[in-house]
Amino acid sequence: MLDIADELNRWVEQGREFAVATVVAVGGSAPRQPGAALAVDSEGTAIGSVSGGCVEGAVYELCRQALEDGTTVLERFGYSDEDAFAVGLTCGGIIDILVTPVRPVRGGVLPAALSAAAAGESAALARVVDGPSALMGRALLVRPDSSYEGSLGGHPELDRTAAAEAFALLEAGRTATVLIGEDGSRCGQPLTLLVESSVPAPRMIVFGAIDFASALVRVGKFLGHHVTVCDARPVFATAARFPDADEIVVDWPHRYLESTAAELDGRTVLCVLTHDAKFDVPLLELALKLPVAYVGAMGSRRTHEDRNRRLRDVGVTELELARLRSPIGLDLGARTPEETALSIAAEIVANRRGGSGVSLTGAHTPIHHDGLRRTAGTIGEVA
Template structure:
């Protein structure tokens, strides 16, 4: 639901009543992941998507029914060989959709409103909701903060709220959205429960080293993919806002010195476009030791081989060199800066999602790979 937090926060502020349909579980080749949502207000306006179009019409009707009845429902949609043209996912997947009416005076509305406000304001938090369990608990939620405090209640035993908050904080700390199963004893309600934890965390970082024309196109591609993009170059005449208007931040500093001083994590991608040994070697020597998601470096195959020898000469190990994507990008036959940026972005997605980069035509591999959970991204990184 937090993927449409900005729109829903406005609805709450305007006093609208609405029903929100959230993907809570997927199986097979499903187009959207847990947390994806669509909402319908009492006037019939809709925002968001749960399936990329496959079952939107049926979910829209479920939302209208939930608004009329005031009841939360869990519905499964999937492909049927017996009735391939009926409502279902013709891509072959299965999705479970939780439809929750957010009505004036409903117990769920305050915590939903607080979660939407926190996400819209850029506050790190997690929304924890019951997606499987007793009917009276279905859809009930907690808003969990980074310090472990929480608002709301799942409507059962206080110990259940404490357990759910701890589970929510664990996923929030990891920046993940996903499901958590709580056994019968832990639920304190005589039945096992399943919770959906939706984390709102800052966007992942892309740091582009080298203020060249290819970097400008890559900045645009990075923003399209949802990254907070920083451009770093030691030359102030090139590292300017006028040359990189789409960048979130522009840093004039030696690349390795900036990388030493800035914060990175397991979602950060580093793109080295400096194409100059005096910048590349000290930068990559440091970058390849960091626990980041991706390190790529531009250059010809000859440049790549020469750079590897220089890196070995300053103590970079073979294991560390194996992490380097160089020459950077997938083989798309790219020529222009825009085409090159596309090839780099495609490689980053493939690495992040576990794809091969091969053409899907004639292949027998899954279209949707199991990759890291994708939380809703908020705010910015200083």
């Protein structure tokens, strides 16, 4: 639900009632992941998506029904061999969808979660998606200081347990389902929670204000990053050359990275496009020690070998060097700045999702890679 928080928060501010359908679990080759949502207001306006089109019509009607009767429901959609015309996913996957009516009341947990997400604040929304019918859809909003508001069902221990689980996922910036056992649930049977984390956009820092950087900035913004361009040369690092950048910094790359290192996290992407040893070596010496998601450096294979030799000379270990993506990007045969930016972005996505980077044609590999980046979210947990 938080993936469409901007628009839903506007609906709340306008006093519009709506129902929101949220993917809570997936199985097989489902097109959207837990947290994806479609919402319908009382006038029939719809935003968002839960399946890329396969079951949108049926989910739309569920939302209209929820608006009428005020009831939260959990519905499963999947491919039917017995009835090829049944509502389902043509890709063969299965999704479970929670449909919840939302009233824009002051102090409500869901409106508060939408407001936080729309403002770019860190917050986690935990909702009951499987358990006693009386608890379905009940929600907690957890803040970065581990405080929380709302209740899942009246027992303080249940709320504390759920808040602790949600806080752990919030710290990792992840959305997933978690199972609370009978002892922890305090309601006589296990509960499954969907925890949606809303965190500030992941950072992309592009070092080197060159023409390739301009294209990469645009692609980085398209992928949802907060993009910074850093270069020591003020004549090149200008807003006129990089109008799409969120931030432009005129400083030596390694000095800026050192000053901002404490703000970086495991989602941060560092792209070194300077391919000049006086910038690259001190910058990469620091970058390869930081717990960031990706470090890539531009340059020819000769430049790469020379740079690696220089990095070893200043004490960079082989384990640290193994983290370096160089030459940067996937082999697309790219030549133009735009093609090169696409190549770099493709490698960043593959690194994040666990993809191989090979063509899907003829490959016997999953189309969607989740790897170990999700703790839950399979159909078995929400059955």
